[in-house]
Amino acid sequence: MCSLEKRGRVFVLTLTGDGEHRLGHDLIAAIRSALARVRAESAAVRGAALVTAAEGRFFSNGFDLAWANSAGSSSAARERLGSLVALFRPIVVDMMSLPMPTIAAVTGHAAAAGFMLAICHDYVAMRGDRGFLYMSELDIGLPFPPYFMALMRAKIADPRALRDVVLRAAKVPAAEAKEKGIVDWVYGSAAETVEAAVRMGEELAARNWNGSVYASIRMGSFQKLCRAVGLAEEGDEEKMNIPAPKL
Amino acid sequence: MCTVEKRGRVYLLTLTGDGEHRLNPTLLDAIHSALARIRSDSARTGGGSALVTTAEGKYFSNGFDLAWAKSSPADRPRIMTSALQHVVADLMTLPMPTIAAVTGHASAAGFALVLSHDYVVMRGDRGFLYMSELDIEIRIVGYVMAVFRSKIADPRVRRDVLLRAPKITAAEAARRGIIEQVVGGAAEAVETAVRMGEELAGKNWNGEVYASIRKAAFPELSRALELAEEGDEEAKKLASKL
Numbered sequence: 001m002c003s004l005e006k007r008g009r010v011f012v013l014t015l016t017g018d019g020e021h022r023l024g025h026d027l028i029a030a031i032r033s034a035l036a037r038v039r040a041e042s043a044a045v046r047g048a049a050l051v052t053a054a055e056g057r058f059f060s061n062g063f064d065l066a067w068a069n070s071a072g073s074s075s076a077a078r079e080r081l082g083s084l085v086a087l088f089r090p091i092v093v094d095m096m097s098l099p100m101p102t103i104a105a106v107t108g109h110a111a112a113a114g115f116m117l118a119i120c121h122d123y124v125a126m127r128g129d130r131g132f133l134y135m136s137e138l139d140i141g142l143p144f145p146p147y148f149m150a151l152m153r154a155k156i157a158d159p160r161a162l163r164d165v166v167l168r169a170a171k172v173p174a175a176e177a178k179e180k181g182i183v184d185w186v187y188g189s190a191a192e193t194v195e196a197a198v199r200m201g202e203e204l205a206a207r208n209w210n211g212s213v214y215a216s217i218r219m220g221s222f223q224k225l226c227r228a229v230g231l232a233e234e235g236d237e238e239k240m241n242i243p244a245p246k247l
Numbered sequence: 248m249c250t251v252e253k254r255g256r257v258y259l260l261t262l263t264g265d266g267e268h269r270l271n272p273t274l275l276d277a278i279h280s281a282l283a284r285i286r287s288d289s290a291r292t293g294g295g296s297a298l299v300t301t302a303e304g305k306y307f308s309n310g311f312d313l314a315w316a317k318s319s320p321a322d323r324p325r326i327m328t329s330a331l332q333h334v335v336a337d338l339m340t341l342p343m344p345t346i347a348a349v350t351g352h353a354s355a356a357g358f359a360l361v362l363s364h365d366y367v368v369m370r371g372d373r374g375f376l377y378m379s380e381l382d383i384e385i386r387i388v389g390y391v392m393a394v395f396r397s398k399i400a401d402p403r404v405r406r407d408v409l410l411r412a413p414k415i416t417a418a419e420a421a422r423r424g425i426i427e428q429v430v431g432g433a434a435e436a437v438e439t440a441v442r443m444g445e446e447l448a449g450k451n452w453n454g455e456v457y458a459s460i461r462k463a464a465f466p467e468l469s470r471a472l473e474l475a476e477e478g479d480e481e482a483k484k485l486a487s488k489l
Contacts, residue, residue: 239386
């Protein structure tokens with residue numbers, strides 16, 4: 001479902017296979033497990049980074065709605081969808097607290113929860129030759145889970161860009177996504193995008209930052225979002241008491 | 248440590264001397280006293296003033312006095328961050344427009360001090376803004392984070408400033424919307440800031456109303472600084488002066 005490798009200082013998490021990388025129980029669990037390994041393997045070192053990419057035409061096409069809808073009744077389907085919403089939230093928590101810079105290499109379509117997975121990274125690189133970002137919820141008649149909205153509001157600064165994404169259900173290709181401030185860099189192909197993301201990861205890892213301090217600053221910078229996903233911030237006393245090895 | 252002079256309607260607060268203007272409690276208390284004097288002096292006219300903050304030498308301020316904080320007793324970091332919080336609160340409640348004339352490097356808490364002003368004018372020929380915390384492994388306390396969230400609202404610019412820790416030149420800072428204006432050298436920066444101050448002071452705005460609007464425009468920062476919230480009653484009182 002997903003693989004984890006290390007290229008130099010950069011962890012590369014890849015959603016494997018040619019499918020839509022639908023976020024159901026299994027894939028969500030696999031991603032969480034991979035992120036736990038990243039955390040464990042980087043605990044003793046400084047200077048690391050994470051790149052998340054995917055094989056095939058899709059980065060991720062969102063929650064496994066087929067599974068939700070096969071529940072037998074519409075109330076059971078709603079319950080199943082609710083369970084996926086609840087299961088995915090800890091991934092956002094993991095990403096917002098990960099002790100290293102994170103880069104999404106959007107190698108294909110990213111829709112709904114797939115779009116959310118992309119933008120909970122610190123940096124977003126996207127292939128420019130095909131694929132788009134798409135919040136499909138309005139088109140399929142679903143409201144957003146509050147933490148999805150919190151994530152979009154935190155990461156998409158311009159109110160018009162946000163309106164286009166959530167209130168027009170726009171299919172946003174890479175160049176437009178960059179203009180709208182949703183994506184940082186656009187590259188030619190999927191392979192180029194991953195290569196560039198890994199290069200960027202290597203550059204950031206070479207700064208040798210203390211991962212715990214990096215995460216602390218990231219969480220403070222996105223305080224509202226962290227509150228929305230139940231990620232507690234350190235208090236000031238804690239922040240000041242942790243010994244700083246360098247001056 | 249710092250001086251205050253009046254140029255027309257503009258109070259010019261200068262961090263004196265050629266050093267790094269490290270923000271230790273002594274300097275912070277001096278700034279706090281200076282701002283208190285400015286506040287009471289301007290109360291005589293009720294409005295039509297402005298503040299320009301600047302510094303002598305190569306540095307605007309190189310941040311907290313970490314060497315001082317590192318030595319015992321252990322509550323020094325808390326004393327120092329608390330002293331800066333008072334100064335930032337002073338600036339957020341000052342009853343007049345405030346302009347930082349950045350005449351040298353501003354790092355970490357020094358950068359936060361710059362952003363605590365309403366406007367920023369910076370010399371273009373040398374010097375940079377730098378959130379060094381990531382590089383020196385120091386966590387950023389709550390109200391300082393609130394300054395950056397409130398004053399650098401674009402998440403990408405803020406990410407770059409805080410999570411890439413670049414040394415930002417004035418030109419780059421202006422391009423990214425972090426500061427208002429870039430001018431040639433230190434003297435020009437101060438001149439421009441004073442001229443801007445004179446222009447704003449010339450609007451003859453009621454100082455209390457100005458401060459009230461500033462607090463309301465930055466509610467999250469005001470809460471982080473624990474500023475007293477104005478109820479509708481106070482707003483009505485100010486409005487009743489119409």
